[in-house]
Amino acid sequence: MAKPQRMPVLLASHYRSGTPVQVAWEGGRITDVRSRTAAVPGAWIAPALLDIQVNGYAGFDFSRPEDVGRVAAALAAHGVARFCPTVITGTAAAMQGVLAAIHGALTADPALEAAVPGVHVEGPYISELDGPRGAHPRAQVRDPEWAHFEGLRRASGGRVRIVTLAPERPGALAFIARASAAGLLVCIGHSAADADAVHAAVAAGARLSTHLGNGLAATIDRHHNPLWPQLAAPGLSASFIADGHHLPADALTAMMAAKGPTRCVLVSDAVRQAGLPPGRYPGVGGGDVDVLASGRIQLAGTPYLAGSGAHLAHCVAHAARVGAACLSDALDMAALHPARLLGLPPPLLAPGAPADLLVYRSGAAGELEVLATVRGGDVIFGELPV
Ligand SMILES: [Zn+2]
Numbered sequence: 427m428a429k430p431q432r433m434p435v436l437l438a439s440h441y442r443s444g445t446p447v448q449v450a451w452e453g454g455r456i457t458d459v460r461s462r463t464a465a466v467p468g469a470w471i472a473p474a475l476l477d478i479q480v481n482g483y484a485g486f487d488f489s490r491p492e493d494v495g496r497v498a499a500a501l502a503a504h505g506v507a508r509f510c511p512t513v514i515t516g517t518a519a520a521m522q523g524v525l526a527a528i529h530g531a532l533t534a535d536p537a538l539e540a541a542v543p544g545v546h547v548e549g550p551y552i553s554e555l556d557g558p559r560g561a562h563p564r565a566q567v568r569d570p571e572w573a574h575f576e577g578l579r580r581a582s583g584g585r586v587r588i589v590t591l592a593p594e595r596p597g598a599l600a601f602i603a604r605a606s607a608a609g610l611l612v613c614i615g616h617s618a619a620d621a622d623a624v625h626a627a628v629a630a631g632a633r634l635s636t637h638l639g640n641g642l643a644a645t646i647d648r649h650h651n652p653l654w655p656q657l658a659a660p661g662l663s664a665s666f667i668a669d670g671h672h673l674p675a676d677a678l679t680a681m682m683a684a685k686g687p688t689r690c691v692l693v694s695d696a697v698r699q700a701g702l703p704p705g706r707y708p709g710v711g712g713g714d715v716d717v718l719a720s721g722r723i724q725l726a727g728t729p730y731l732a733g734s735g736a737h738l739a740h741c742v743a744h745a746a747r748v749g750a751a752c753l754s755d756a757l758d759m760a761a762l763h764p765a766r767l768l769g770l771p772p773p774l775l776a777p778g779a780p781a782d783l784l785v786y787r788s789g790a791a792g793e794l795e796v797l798a799t800v801r802g803g804d805v806i807f808g809e810l811p812v
Contacts, residue, residue: 434450434451434452434457434803435448435449435450436448436449436450436471436783436785436810436811437462437464437465437466437469437811438465438466438469438470438471438785438811439465439469439470439471440470440471440775441470441471441472441753441754441757441775442754445461446461446462446463446464446465447459447460447461447462447465447471447775448460448461448462449471449775449783451781451800451803452803453803454780454781454802454803455777455778455779455780455781455803456775456776456777456778456779456780456781457777458777459775459776459777466811466812468787468788469785469786469787469797469811470785470786470787470788471775471783471784471785472754472757472761472775472783472784472786473757473758473761473762473773473774473775473782473783473784474505474506474507474508474761474773474782474783474784474799474800474801475504475505475506475507475508475738475739475742475757475760475761475784476506476507476508476509476543476760476761476764476765476770476773476782477501477506477508477509477510477693477694477696477737477738477760477764478509478510478546478588478665478691478693478764478767478768479510479512479546479548479636479637479665479693479694479695480497480501480509480510480511480512480693480694480695480696481511481512481514481695481696481697481698481733482497482696482697482698482699482700483497483500483501483696483698483700483701483737484496484497484500484700484701484702485698485699485701485702485707486500486698487697487698487710488511488513488524488527488528489523489524489527490527491527491528491530491531491534492531494511494527494528494531494532494538494542495531495535495538497509497511498538498541498542499806499807500701501737501738502541502799502801502806502807503796503799503807503808504737504738504739504740504796505738505739505784505786505794505796505799505807506737506738506739506799507541507782507783507784507799507800507801507806508540508541508542508543508782508801509541509542510542510543510544510545510546510587510588511528511542511545511546512545512546512547512548512695513525513528513545513546513547513548513578514548514549514561514562515548515549515550515552515562515563515566515567516549516550516563516566517566518574518577518578520566521547521550521578521581522577522578522581523581525545525547525578525581525582525585525586526581526582528542528545528582528585529581529582529583529585532583532585533583537804540801540802541801542585543587543768543770544585544586544587544588544768545582545585545586545587545588546586546587546588546589546590547575547578547586547588547589547590548562548589548590548615548616548636549562549566549567549590549591549616550562550566550567550568551567551568551569551570551589551591551592551595551598551601552567552590552591552592552595552615552616552617552641553567553592553594553595553616553617553618554567555618555643557618557642557643557644558592558616558617558618558641558642558643558652559616559641560616560640560641561711561732561733562616563711569595569596569597569598570591570595570597570598570601571597571601572601572604575589575601575605586610587609587610587611587768588610588611588612588613588768589605589610589611589612589613590613590614590615590616590636591612591613591614591615591617592614592615592616592617592618592619593614593617593619593623593624593626593627593630593632594617594618594619594620594623598623598627599626599627599630600630602627602630602631602632603630603631605631606630606631606632606633607631609769611633611634611767611768612627612631612632612633612634613632613633613634613635613636613665614627614632614634614635614636614656614662615635615636615637615641616636616641617641617652618643618652619652619655620650620652620655621650621654621655624652624655624656624659624662625655625659628659628661628662632662633661633662633663633767634662634663634664634665634691634767635656635662635663635664635665636665637665637666637667637672637693637695638653638656638657638664638665638666638681639653639666639672639673639677639678639681640667640672640673657681657684657685658684662685662689663685663689663690663691663763663767664681664685664689664690664691665690665691665692665693665764666678666681666682666690666691666692666693666741666745667693667694667695667734667736667741668692668741668742668744668745668750668756669694669695669721669734669735669736669740669741669744670720670721670736670740670744670748671720671721671722671731671734671735671736672695672731672734675748675749675750678745678748678750679748679749679750682745682750682751683750687751687755687758687759688758688763689763690751690755690759690763691759691760691763691764691767692738692741692742692745692756692759692760693738693741693764694734694736694737694738694740694741695733695734696733696734696735696736696737697710697723697732697733697734697735698710699715699717699723699732699733699735700721700723700733700734700735700736700737701735701737702717703717704716704717704718704719705717706726709725709726709732713725713726714726715732715733717735721735721736721740722735723735738760739760739786739793739794739796740793741760742756742757742759742760742794743756743791743792743793743794745759746792747791747792757784761773761782761784762774780802781800781802781803782800782801782802783798783799783800784796784798784799784800785797785798785799785800785808785810785811796808797809797810797811798810798811
């Protein structure tokens with residue numbers, strides 16, 4: 427992790443109002459925000475990004491404790507101050523092994539622990555059907571069972587905070603109710619649920635659709651499919667992989683419009699090979715994957731996506747570039763709204779809020795050029811502009 431610095435005052439343009447502000451902080455919290463007549467030219471300030479779905483980055487994943495900090499450092503360079511390591515379907519032993527590795531890494535390093543508000547368990551209680559199941563291994567997909575889940579939670583040291591499941595599986599509704607009562611964020615994903623199952627899941631406590639529009643059959647009925655009820659349900663927010671490869675721009679724009687800006691969350695769903703130079707790399711399931719110059723990651727020699735190669739700041743920029751959201755709303759979808767769903771203190775640019783800050787300028791092709799990332803008052807990447 428980067429060495430913490432103390433540099434408590436910043437002059438930059440506010441990401442929402444566009445006006446110059448001076449932001450001061452101390453002890454990990456913002457103490458003062460006031461208007462000024464001028465800011466550092468080109469510098470903008472926004473809440474630091476929070477990515478609630480990360481499988482790995484820069485050649486590392488979470489299977490070894492020593493790599494958790496490497497992922498955190500690589501993400502910090504892209505404005506992500508906090509993230510939820512995501513563990514996908516596997517045998518109970520395999521999932522527990524990864525969860526224990528994450529727990530061990532966080533327990534050993536308080537700075538790293540501050541970067542991880544919780545762990546996201548995606549599966550194994552998902553659809554076994556080809557299409558909705560995505561790249562999750564069929565053999566390990568199963569019905570939700572609290573005792574099985576407790577085994578995962580124990581291995582994580584109680585750090586599981588998000589669970590993604592398919593509500594059509596037997597036992598899912600009781601599981602959703604129990605997990606919600608336990609304070610978990612329960613999400614619908616990798617699901618072939620019909621409207622009744624979606625609405626029952628929401629009534630039981632589900633609050634988010636995981637990467638809506640992906641983890642879905644390639645061909646669906648035009649009226650009766652898992653998308654419409656999830657788009658229509660007022661109690662459901664939705665996360666989207668706005669990397670430019672997982673969803674066509676029109677689909678992203680239409681789905682985000684249906685949910686409205688405050689119910690949208692942007693996630694990267696980045697995989698281990700994300701952020702690596704173009705080339706062929708070993709995949710997670712045994713086969714190779716190709717990282718293309720565009721950042722797209724696909725199964726070697728095929729056009730099929732093998733996960734996301736993007737970081738969250740790119741997804742924010744992409745959503746704004748294609749007109750699915752204005753930039754300030756897209757930034758909130760990658761910080762404020764996921765924080766609210768997790769019950770974290772809202773990362774507002776206001777006194778009392780956490781000093782989790784993203785300082786950026788507008789880069790080539792609308793990308794965010796990160797100047798500094800601040801977490802809990804500490805500069806964890808870059809330098810504050812003066
Ligand atoms: Zn997924």
